[in-house]
Amino acid sequence: MDADGYKLDLSFGLESAYLDATKTLLGKLSFETPDLGGIKLNTSCKVKKEWEGEGTKLTLRPKINAEVSEEINVGVSAEHDGSGFTQTLLQAVYARKTGGLLWMRGDLMKKMFSGGCDNKLNDSTKHSFEAVGHLGEGKGIAGTPLEIRSGVEYDLSDKVELKCRGRFAENIELGQTTEWEVTDNWKLEAT
Numbered sequence: 248m249d250a251d252g253y254k255l256d257l258s259f260g261l262e263s264a265y266l267d268a269t270k271t272l273l274g275k276l277s278f279e280t281p282d283l284g285g286i287k288l289n290t291s292c293k294v295k296k297e298w299e300g301e302g303t304k305l306t307l308r309p310k311i312n313a314e315v316s317e318e319i320n321v322g323v324s325a326e327h328d329g330s331g332f333t334q335t336l337l338q339a340v341y342a343r344k345t346g347g348l349l350w351m352r353g354d355l356m357k358k359m360f361s362g363g364c365d366n367k368l369n370d371s372t373k374h375s376f377e378a379v380g381h382l383g384e385g386k387g388i389a390g391t392p393l394e395i396r397s398g399v400e401y402d403l404s405d406k407v408e409l410k411c412r413g414r415f416a417e418n419i420e421l422g423q424t425t426e427w428e429v430t431d432n433w434k435l436e437a438t
Contacts, residue, residue: 251281252280252281252282253278253279253280253281254277254278254279255276255277255278256275256276256277256278257274257275257276258274258275259272259273259274260272260273260274261273267299268299268300269297269298269299270297270298270299271295271296271297271298272294272295272296272297273293273294273295274293274294274295275291275292275293275294276291276292277289277290277291277292278290278291285315285316286313286314286315287313287314288311288312288313288314289311289312289313289314290309290310290311290312291309291310292307292308292309292310293306293307293308294306294307294308295308304328304329305328305329306326306327306328306329307325307326307327307329308324308325308326308327309324309325309327310322310323310324310325311323311324317344318341318342318343318344319339319340319341319342320338320339320340320342321338321339321340322337322338322339322340323335323336323337323338324336324338332356333356334354334356335354335355335356336352336353336354336355337352337353337355338350338351338352338353339351339352346366346367347364347365347366347367348364348365348366349362349363349364350362350363350364350365357381358381358382358383359379359380359381359382360379360380360382361377361378361379361380362377362378363375363376363377363378363396364376364377370402371401371402371403372399372400372401372402373399373400373401374397374398374399375397375398375399376395376396376397377395377396377397378393378394378395379393379394379395379396379416380392380393381393381394386416386417387416387417388415388416388417390417394414394415394416395413395414395415395416396412396413396414396415397412397413397414398410398411398412398413399411399412406427406428406429407425407426407427407428408425408426409423409424409425410423410424410425410426411423411424422438423438424436424437424438425437
């Protein structure tokens with residue numbers, strides 16, 4: 248339904264696996280508003296009910312996002328399994344008109360918070376960095392509660408692309424993939 252800029256969507260689905268007698272009912276309700284004096288709201292709630300043998304499982308996933316300006320969005324989402332919350336997330340994103348993203352996130356269940364950026368420096372170079380703080384026990388660099396995540400993509404030529412990623416926490420994880428388009432039909436990739 249769409250009236251005066253307000254949008255409402257309701258959908259349902261049913262999945263059934265004959266061999267293992269599992270049935271799943273899926274539903275989603277979403278609601279969007281027009282500009283309400285500077286704020287636009289976008290909300291949704293997904294519902295999943297599973298039956299397997301004699302047991303059942305219910306999962307609710309509500310989300311609320313507020314666009315407070317053309318460049319700034321603030322949101323919260325959660326997951327509830329019928330007996331308690333299993334996930335609670337907070338997020339604020341600044342999407343600059345000139346390009347790139349800046350964000351702050353919080354995961355209340357995992358007791359983590361983070362801030363990061365994603366930038367396209369030019370047509371051939373993209374960088375993404377995030378600093379993560381763990382509340383409580385040190386799961387980060389040298390026993391501290393801080394970890395750093397990064398990723399970069401470079402187009403070295405019109406035929407060669409380089410992707411690198413890193414995670415610096417309790418352990419250091421590094422990865423690299425190079426893709427070379429040899430011909431229109433052949434690509435060579437090294438990881």
